[in-house]
Amino acid sequence: MTTAGARGRGRRRGAPDTRGQILEAARESFAHRGFTGTTIRSVATAAGVDPALVHHYFGAKDDLFLAALAIPVDPRQIVPTVFAEGVEGSADRLLRLFLSVWDDPERRLPLVALVRGSLGEDGPVNLLRDGILRLVFGPLREVLPPEEADRRTALVASQMVGLVVARYLLPLEPLASMRDDDLVAWVAPNLQRYLTGPLP
Amino acid sequence: MTTAGARGRGRRRGAPDTRGQILEAARESFAHRGFTGTTIRSVATAAGVDPALVHHYFGAKDDLFLAALAIPVDPRQIVPTVFAEGVEGSADRLLRLFLSVWDDPERRLPLVALVRGSLGEDGPVNLLRDGILRLVFGPLREVLPPEEADRRTALVASQMVGLVVARYLLPLEPLASMRDDDLVAWVAPNLQRYLTGPLP
Numbered sequence: 244m245t246t247a248g249a250r251g252r253g254r255r256r257g258a259p260d261t262r263g264q265i266l267e268a269a270r271e272s273f274a275h276r277g278f279t280g281t282t283i284r285s286v287a288t289a290a291g292v293d294p295a296l297v298h299h300y301f302g303a304k305d306d307l308f309l310a311a312l313a314i315p316v317d318p319r320q321i322v323p324t325v326f327a328e329g330v331e332g333s334a335d336r337l338l339r340l341f342l343s344v345w346d347d348p349e350r351r352l353p354l355v356a357l358v359r360g361s362l363g364e365d366g367p368v369n370l371l372r373d374g375i376l377r378l379v380f381g382p383l384r385e386v387l388p389p390e391e392a393d394r395r396t397a398l399v400a401s402q403m404v405g406l407v408v409a410r411y412l413l414p415l416e417p418l419a420s421m422r423d424d425d426l427v428a429w430v431a432p433n434l435q436r437y438l439t440g441p442l443p
Numbered sequence: 444m445t446t447a448g449a450r451g452r453g454r455r456r457g458a459p460d461t462r463g464q465i466l467e468a469a470r471e472s473f474a475h476r477g478f479t480g481t482t483i484r485s486v487a488t489a490a491g492v493d494p495a496l497v498h499h500y501f502g503a504k505d506d507l508f509l510a511a512l513a514i515p516v517d518p519r520q521i522v523p524t525v526f527a528e529g530v531e532g533s534a535d536r537l538l539r540l541f542l543s544v545w546d547d548p549e550r551r552l553p554l555v556a557l558v559r560g561s562l563g564e565d566g567p568v569n570l571l572r573d574g575i576l577r578l579v580f581g582p583l584r585e586v587l588p589p590e591e592a593d594r595r596t597a598l599v600a601s602q603m604v605g606l607v608v609a610r611y612l613l614p615l616e617p618l619a620s621m622r623d624d625d626l627v628a629w630v631a632p633n634l635q636r637y638l639t640g641p642l643p
Contacts, residue, residue: 356564358562359562359563359564359566360563360564362558362559362562362563362608362612363559363560363562363563363564363566364556364559364560364563366559366563366564368612368613369613371613372613372614372615376613376615393616393617394617394618394621394629397609397615397616397617397618398618398629398630400605400609400615400618401602401605401606401608401609401610401615401618401630402601402602402605402633403605404605404608404609405600405601405602405603405604405605405606405608406601406605408562408601408604408605408608409597409600409601409604410601412562412568413568413569413571413572413576414572415572415576415597415600415601416593416597417593417594417597418594418597418598418600418601421594425643428643429594429598429637429643430598430601432636432643433602433633433636433637436632436633437629437633443625443628443629443632
């Protein structure tokens with residue numbers, strides 16, 4: 244009776260549950276050990292549960308990463324839609340998808356935290372590189388000619404990361420308050436050149 | 444005698460001198476209060492000296508900023524050389540100047556510290572925006588048509604900040620190890636379009 248009562252009160256007050264403990268341990272590990280330094284096993288150990296339970300609740304490490312950092316969209320689901328009609332002309336769609344996520348203050352919040360946590364002094368830069376950028380740009384790499392895919396993808400990433408910093412983190416005017424259509428008209432042709440322009 | 448002796452020993456051991464105390468107070472202030480929150484007067488107060496002495500040693504606030512953060516070059520001196528022959532064709536020169544500074548590990552070190560300190564959680568982002576970017580891109584703004592200068596400058600900044608993050612901070616391959624000539628061939632045309640391309 245007493246135990247059940249205590250548990251009941253605890254739950255109403257938001258006492259830690261297993262799923263929450265795993266998420267907390269994962270957040271902690273990603274923030275301090277980065278993406279590559281975090282494993283399902285190490286998170287399970289920190290949360291005091293079996294690795295199988297982490298898999299059961301969250302799937303693979305990429306899924307745990309997205310859940311733990313509260314990433315508002317799954318890049319593996321939405322980015323491929325941009326390239327469904329081919330890479331030619333896709334920069335416009337890629338940029339509009341990017342803006343639809345980043346221009347939304349609520350969706351932007353966890354992304355800003357991820358970028359700033361990763362780029363700060365002593366921050367795990369691989370959280371940005373091997374965590375989110377790999378998930379965002381993986382689908383792009385797959386639709387490009389293999390021998391050019393890495394270079395073109397990294398160049399696209401450089402411009403988009405620069406937009407993140409200049410438009411949302413600094414923020415740098417007039418880039419920060421530029422309307423989407425203007426921004427797309429300025430930036431998409433440059434992205435498209437990185438994607439499909441002739442090799443220089 | 445005793446005092447003079449103590450002072451002599453202290454100097455050999457690197458005891459704080461006035462100039463060093465001012466620099467230390469300035470570093471502290473820029474790191475915690477950012478560029479806009481730091482004044483010659485507040486640095487003087489923190490260092491326990493007269494503001495006139497700060498001016499005497501370091502000149503204006505921009506000079507103190509460059510000295511305190513050990514910025515390896517004065518953008519006000521070198522950036523205008525890029526545009527001396529006009530903006531047309533200047534992207535190539537701008538990018539090569541950028542690479543000559545950032546590809547040098549010793550010159551890169553304080554710049555990386557500045558960027559990471561500024562972009563990190565709770566970091567003063569205005570250190571990057573109002574401190575270094577203003578000094579770097581001020582000379583560019585002056586040579587562009589006034590009604591387009593801010594937009595074009597901010598777009599150029601977005602690509603160059605993106606290169607800083609992708610090539611030097613993450614670092615993202617193959618961008619990080621791409622030879623200068625390759626990088627210039629890929630990126631300069633995009634920068635040039637931001638500089639002088641037709642309005643979209």
